[in-house]
């Protein structure tokens with residue numbers, strides 16, 4: 001089986017204990033050669049300091065780390081300073097996002113990712129490799145496929161180097177989206193985001209928030225396994241391994257694993273794939 005580069009995503013920890021959990025999970029994943037790890041940025045900038053300290057800690061330990069970043073409710077000066085701090089620490093990659101709304105805070109103005117990409121380029125030139133988000137199943141707020149592609153292209157033209165997708169379980173959605181991007185003249189790598197399946201309630205909750213489609217057959221089969229935790233994990237691992245295989249065979253340039261700060265689910269899939 002052909003191997004493609006991989007990367008891992010971790011959720012920014014909010015407590016020292018959670019940071020220890022993240023570190024343990026990452027330690028167990030280090031045996032899989034990977035390009036980088038990324039650390040999320042809480043909705044509305046709610047983990048700005050936690051993301052920064054996690055990233056600086058991991059970077060100081062010699063790991064290649066890419067912080068996620070959004071304007072959230074921050075002033076541009078705050079984000080400019082954060083970029084300077086990352087530069088000073090030798091960070092070379094960022095994931096630039098609009099970000100999710102912070103629950104309970106109403107609907108503050110959201111700054112689109114393209115604007116953040118332009119800001120990063122204006123402040124720091126070519127220092128950072130900038131990743132942006134892509135949505136093979138179409139972002140829930142997009143009016144149409146055409147507008148999805150249009151605004152995705154705007155992020156690339158603003159200076160993004162590559163993209164990581166929202167997770168999906170239908171590889172055809174990814175292939176279709178990649179073809180449409182190519183036709184629209186978008187030629188950056190579009191890396192599938194891979195979500196391991198370990199339980200039905202969790203994946204239903206995430207998918208409802210981010211608009212990822214859960215195929216009926218998948219839900220029915222997971223329901224059928226009831227509360228047999230180990231059967232669910234085995235089945236979920238097979239489904240996602242097959243998805244990765246199809247993506248690699250179909251030309252995906254790399255895979256980005258949403259670890260949810262757990263090592264085992266991603267590790268099992270990678271072992272199945274021969275990593």
Ligand code: FAD
Nearest residue numbers: 040041043068097098099100112113133139141142151166
């Ligand atoms: P944008 O690219 O700004 O797009 C958002 C929507 O607005 C799309 O529908 C787009 O078509 C539309 N749009 C864009 N520009 C315009 C315009 N000028 N006028 C009108 N409409 C426009 N969220 C977090 O809070 N923290 C994280 O760390 C985080 N990490 C993520 C990592 C990945 C790989 C992915 C795929 C998502 C991540 N998210 C994260 C979720 C992300 O913030 C949400 O999906 C958010 O709703 C959109 O972010 P975006 O950067 O794609 O936004």
